[in-house]
Amino acid sequence: DGGITQSPKYLFRKEGQNVTLSCEQNLNHDAMYWYRQDPGQGLRLIYYSQIVNDFQKGDIAEGYSVSREKKESFPLTVTSAQKNPTAFYLCASSIESTEAFFGQGTRLTVV
Amino acid sequence: AQKVTQAQTEISVVEKEDVTLDCVYETRDTTYYLFWYKQPPSGELVFLIRRNSFDEQNEISGRYSWNFQKSTSSFNFTITASQVVDSAVYFCALSEIYNQGGKLIFGQGTELSVKP
Numbered sequence: 001d002g003g004i005t006q007s008p009k010y011l012f013r014k015e016g017q018n019v020t021l022s023c024e025q026n027l028n029h030d031a032m033y034w035y036r037q038d039p040g041q042g043l044r045l046i047y048y049s050q051i052v053n054d055f056q057k058g059d060i061a062e063g064y065s066v067s068r069e070k071k072e073s074f075p076l077t078v079t080s081a082q083k084n085p086t087a088f089y090l091c092a093s094s095i096e097s098t099e100a101f102f103g104q105g106t107r108l109t110v111v
Numbered sequence: 112a113q114k115v116t117q118a119q120t121e122i123s124v125v126e127k128e129d130v131t132l133d134c135v136y137e138t139r140d141t142t143y144y145l146f147w148y149k150q151p152p153s154g155e156l157v158f159l160i161r162r163n164s165f166d167e168q169n170e171i172s173g174r175y176s177w178n179f180q181k182s183t184s185s186f187n188f189t190i191t192a193s194q195v196v197d198s199a200v201y202f203c204a205l206s207e208i209y210n211q212g213g214k215l216i217f218g219q220g221t222e223l224s225v226k227p
Contacts, residue, residue, distance in 0.1 A: 033213045040120070042202060042217030043156075058214075088154065092213045099146060100213030102156040 002027050006091050006103035012111045013078065013085060021076045021106045023091035030095060032074035036060060037088040037105075046089075049074055078108065086110050113138050115205050117218035124193055125226050132188040132221045134203030140164075144206040145179065145186045146215065151199045161212075162186065193225045 004025045013019045025032065031050045035043040045058030049068040063082025068074055074093075078085045088107050092100040114137040124130045136145065147159040160170065162179050170177045174191045190197055200222045204215040 031213055040219065042115070042117075042204075042219045043215070044217075045214065048214055090154075090156065092156075094213035096212060098212045099158045099161050100215065101158070102148075105154040107154075 004091060004093055004101055004103035006089075006106050008106060009104070011106055011108045013108060014111060016080045018077055018079050019108065021078070021089055021091075021108070023074045023076065023103060024072055025074075025091075025093045025101075025103075026072060027093055027101060028071070029093035029101075030071070031093060032068070033092040033094075033100065034058075034064075034066065034074070034076045035090045035092065037090060043090060046076065113205060113207055113216050115203055115216055115218035117201075117203055117221050119221045120219070121222045121224070123224045123226065126195060127192050128225075129189060129191050130193050130223065130225075132190075132201050132203075132223065134186045134188065134218060136184050136186065136203070136205050138184075138205060138207055140207045144212065146204040146206065147177065147186075147188050148202045148204065149199045150202065150220070156202070159188075190223075193223075195225050195227055198223060198225045 007022045033048040034046040037043045044060050046064050047066040049055035055068050065077045086109050088105050090105045091103045094100040116135045143164045145162045148156040150156050167179050176189045178187045200220045202220045203218045
């Protein structure tokens with residue numbers, strides 16, 4: 001079935017570690033996005049990419065990095081510079097102005 | 112500034128009641144999209160509807176209906192005869208850039224609890 005796969009579902013990070021969240025889609029969508037969700041808040045855009053080998057910062061990019069080497073994949077790295085990384089992370093994809101499709105999310109916890 | 116406000120943080124209803132979720136938005140653009148998404152406990156956001164700024168017709172899909180009023184910058188969502196399966200967090204969102212459907216500005220979400 002076509003869709004967006006995020007892994008892992010749960011991730012634990014120690015202080016000072018970098019961790020990478022995976023996002024893969026087989027919908028043949030050009031654009032991909034990463035959002036962060038905190039309790040009681042809406043989703044906030046971290047990074048997005050409209051085409052392979054190109055990406056732009058969203059509203060809260062500090063402490064995060066991404067790559068887009070393949071159309072299907074848009075991994076997000078949470079670096080040690082992100083001081084409060086505990087959150088729920090959602091990946092999405094879309095074609096131009098159509099609605100975005102979301103993955104099932106990764107819940108990241110700092111231990 | 113672009114902003115989406117969902118003033119209702121939590122709503123609790125009894126099954127079969129009708130419930131309306133409010134959404135107010137701010138934008139300077141004349142061309143934009145409005146969306147509603149549902150987030151069940153599993154976490155994935157499920158697309159419900161997209162409405163463009165030129166189309167103010169109300170829409171009905173089964174028990175769901177949407178009321179878009181540009182004059183009040185509102186895009187409210189009504190569930191008729193609510194069911195327990197409707198329990199979820201609902202997000203209203205705005206897309207200002209015409210060709211980037213996933214670059215969204217979200218409201219804070221409304222958590223709907225439908226009790227049997």
